[in-house]
Amino acid sequence: MTRSKLISHVVKPLLFAVCLIPLLLLGIIDLGANPIETLTHHTGDWALRFLLITLAVTPLQKLTGIGEIVRVRRMLGLYAFFYAVLHAGIYFVLDQGLDFRAVVADVIERPYITIGFAVFLSLIPLAATSTNAMMRRLGGRRWKRLHRIVYLSALGAVVHFLWLVKADLREPLIYLAILLLLLAFRTAPLLTRFRSAVFSPDH
Amino acid sequence: MLIKKPDEIKSSELTDESVYKSRRRFLSAIAAATGLSIGGGYLLSGNAVGKPESNAKSDDARFADLPDGPYSTDEEVSEYSDVTTYNNFYELGTSKEAPARNAHQLITQPWSVTVSGECDKPGVYNLEDILDKQPLEDRIYRLRCVETWSAVIPWVGFSLADTLKRFQPNSKAKYVQFVTIHDPENLKTQNTRVLDWPYREGLRIDEAMHPLATLAVGMYGRILPNQNGAPLRLVVPWKYGFKSIKSIVAIHFTNEEPEATWNMLQPSEYGFYANVNPAVSHPRWSQSKERRLGEWLKRETLPFNGYAEQVAGLYSGMDLKKFF
Ligand code: HEM
Numbered sequence: 008m009t010r011s012k013l014i015s016h017v018v019k020p021l022l023f024a025v026c027l028i029p030l031l032l033l034g035i036i037d038l039g040a041n042p043i044e045t046l047t048h049h050t051g052d053w054a055l056r057f058l059l060i061t062l063a064v065t066p067l068q069k070l071t072g073i074g075e076i077v078r079v080r081r082m083l084g085l086y087a088f089f090y091a092v093l094h095a096g097i098y099f100v101l102d103q104g105l106d107f108r109a110v111v112a113d114v115i116e117r118p119y120i121t122i123g124f125a126v127f128l129s130l131i132p133l134a135a136t137s138t139n140a141m142m143r144r145l146g147g148r149r150w151k152r153l154h155r156i157v158y159l160s161a162l163g164a165v166v167h168f169l170w171l172v173k174a175d176l177r178e179p180l181i182y183l184a185i186l187l188l189l190l191a192f193r194t195a196p197l198l199t200r201f202r203s204a205v206f207s208p209d210h
Numbered sequence: 211m212l213i214k215k216p217d218e219i220k221s222s223e224l225t226d227e228s229v230y231k232s233r234r235r236f237l238s239a240i241a242a243a244t245g246l247s248i249g250g251g252y253l254l255s256g257n258a259v260g261k262p263e264s265n266a267k268s269d270d271a272r273f274a275d276l277p278d279g280p281y282s283t284d285e286e287v288s289e290y291s292d293v294t295t296y297n298n299f300y301e302l303g304t305s306k307e308a309p310a311r312n313a314h315q316l317i318t319q320p321w322s323v324t325v326s327g328e329c330d331k332p333g334v335y336n337l338e339d340i341l342d343k344q345p346l347e348d349r350i351y352r353l354r355c356v357e358t359w360s361a362v363i364p365w366v367g368f369s370l371a372d373t374l375k376r377f378q379p380n381s382k383a384k385y386v387q388f389v390t391i392h393d394p395e396n397l398k399t400q401n402t403r404v405l406d407w408p409y410r411e412g413l414r415i416d417e418a419m420h421p422l423a424t425l426a427v428g429m430y431g432r433i434l435p436n437q438n439g440a441p442l443r444l445v446v447p448w449k450y451g452f453k454s455i456k457s458i459v460a461i462h463f464t465n466e467e468p469e470a471t472w473n474m475l476q477p478s479e480y481g482f483y484a485n486v487n488p489a490v491s492h493p494r495w496s497q498s499k500e501r502r503l504g505e506w507l508k509r510e511t512l513p514f515n516g517y518a519e520q521v522a523g524l525y526s527g528m529d530l531k532k533f534f
Contacts, residue, residue: 039307040289040296040503041359104507109496117494171494173357174475175304175404 014075022079026086029053030093043101050094055168057087058161059185066192081137084157088134095127119170126163129156158193161186272346273366273428279349280421281520287350288361290430292503297437298355299456300405301390301397309437315396316436316457323442327387327463330378337441341427343376344368348431349424351447353454354486354515358508360500365445366428371419379415379463387412387468388444389460405471411455412468412482413446414524422447422520425458448517450484481534485525486515490534 008016029049038045064080103110113120133154136142142150165186168179295310302309302316321337350364374386392408394400400407417423424445427434434440439456446453452472462468472480479493488498488511499508514521525533 040292041306041501043501043506044306044359101506109499112496116491116496119494173494174300175402177402177404 010073011075011078014078019079019082023082026057026083029090043097046097047094047102050090050097051168054087054090054094055161055164055182057083057090058157058164059182059189061087062157062161062186062189066189069192085134085137088130091127091130095123119167122163122170123167126160126167129160129163133157133160158190273431273433276346276348276366276431279347279365279367279424281517282348282350283352283362283516284350285352285362287364287430288503293361293363293429294435294437296359296503298357298451299437299439300399301407301409301457302437303399304404310435312398313436315398316391316440317393317396318436318441318457321441321459323458324460325377325462326460328380328383328465329463330380331376340373340425340442344373344425346427349426349445351422351424351445352515353445353447353451354500354511356450356452356480356484356492356495356497358495358497358500358511359503360511360515361503364430365424365426366431366434367424367426367445369421370423370425370444371421373425374418374461377461377463382465383415383463385412385414385464385466385468386418387460387462387464388455388458389462390455391457391459406474408459409455409471410468410474411444411453411470412464413453414467415463416524417446417521420521420524422517448485448514448521450480450486452480453484483525483530483533485521485530485534486511487513487530487534489513490531 033046033049036045061080061083064076064083068074068076099105099110103113114124115121133156136145136150136153145153165179165183168182169176172179296306297309298306299309302312323335323337323340324333325335326332346366346368348364349367350362352360353363354360379386388411390409391397392400394407413423424447426439426443426445427441429438434443436457439454442458443456444454444458453470467482470480470482473482473484486497491497497511500511501508512518
């Protein structure tokens with residue numbers, strides 16, 4: 008089997024199943040004294056983690072030299088959206104009991120909800136344009152530019168987390184560090200190019 | 211002749227007693243708790259009230275069949291397993307589950323309380339000295355956390371006022387401060403700067419002298435588990451939970467408003483008074499509703515956590531939006 012076929016026919020379906028484990032876990036683990044909070048935290052954590060995992064694909068591709076890795080990126084991104092939908096849905100249905108006015112008040116008054124909501128909104132066009140047809144319609148360049156939003160989404164999600172924590176910032180700061188590392192990886196080549204453009208001998 | 215099936219008898223009796231449902235549940239919780247305690251309960255909960263293990267039984271006897279304390283509620287009490295696994299006690303870890311897991315880090319034996327400041331009887335008091343003269347009561351109170359969850363907990367405790375009076379606060383004692391144990395060697399989180407240790411809280415002296423203000427040494431008819439603030443904690447049911455300081459090692463009478471940990475960390479979010487108030491929302495949480503542990507739907511939050519009738523008078527003339 009070629010590497011390309013291996014990725015499409017084995018790795019991808021396997022990964023698809025693995026990405027469902029966090030959801031399945033919810034049916035197994037003890038949800039504790041405050042189940043709705045556990046559900047909210049669990050799905051929020053995984054939405055953020057999948058965003059970061061998605062962002063790690065390109066660096067991983069560059070590091071390993073395995074170009075085909077990129078074929079799982081879209082699926083991972085959609086999983087981030089999937090868990091974000093669950094997260095927002097649990098908040099809206101279970102936590103707020105479909106109380107639309109309370110939700111609007113939360114979105115307006117609580118900075119961490121405002122930004123969480125903005126992040127959620129920002130993921131919608133990304134998910135919506137993830138089909139091959141949409142990709143073709145937008146054209147590679149425009150599609151790419153649009154999907155750069157995901158960096159802002161991830162940053163927003165980390166800020167959302169930082170903002171909701173009362174005192175112990177350690178966990179969201181770990182996510183921030185990972186995100187910055189991934190960003191550094193993406194911007195490093197740009198910087199090098201910039202530098203070589205500015206300082207190149209023939210300049 | 212009609213012979214009743216056993217389950218019929220049972221259900222009719224249940225109907226007759228339905229009024230006492232919550233009370234009975236509580237009693238059975240005690241039975242379960244004491245049943246456990248006679249065995250390894252002491253070791254299980256990893257604590258003691260300053261007494262050797264052999265006295266566990268007598269302590270439990272002392273905790274059983276207590277009269278109800280003032281303004282005890284007859285609402286259904288929360289599950290013991292919920293109240294002991296879902297805790298805010300940063301000394302034992304900052305997640306809700308960590309305190310139960312790290313309960314062993316808190317060493318409650320021996321335990322003494324240092325009393326100082328504006329009073330005539332300062333000194334270092336052994337926990338037993340404080341306990342001995344206090345008649346224990348079942349004080350079944352609502353607890354409302356600023357994070358918008360709540361519970362109903364049958365504390366085993368006694369009057370804070372009666373205890374404080376024994377130290378004879380003088381006329382300059384306008385406030386009283388409480389301090390939690392500081393033991394970074396064992397309490398691992400105290401090696402981080404998550405909070406400005408040791409944890410401190412305070413009350414105005416008239417608040418402290420209110421009959422609802424409680425010092426607790428147990429709950430559900432048994433000794434306080436470490437994660438719930440063993441061996442001695444404050445319970446101020448009309449204020450947000452963070453005022454009800456755990457594992458108290460010092461009591462200090464002062465002339466000025468004392469430092470309080472969350473208030474110091476973020477004064478715009480956590481007031482010194484921190485009275486439960488659905489009308490004043492916290493920047494992170496609307497305070498108008500709360501979720502009882504064990505329930506799915508939220509319920510309305512009541513002013514002063516439902517104790518307005520008893521305590522609102524303490525704040526007459528005060529702008530509660532300003533002194534939140
Ligand atoms: C409509 C949008 C959103 C709403 C209303 C919302 C709401 C919430 C709420 C209520 C919490 C729990 C706060 C607490 O316990 O005090 C939370 C936690 C969290 N949310 Fe969101 N959120 C939204 C979108 C997102 C998105 C898009 C992400 C990530 C991509 C995300 C990631 C997280 C994370 C990581 C946590 C912390 C979980 C933890 O404490 O372990 N949220 N969110």
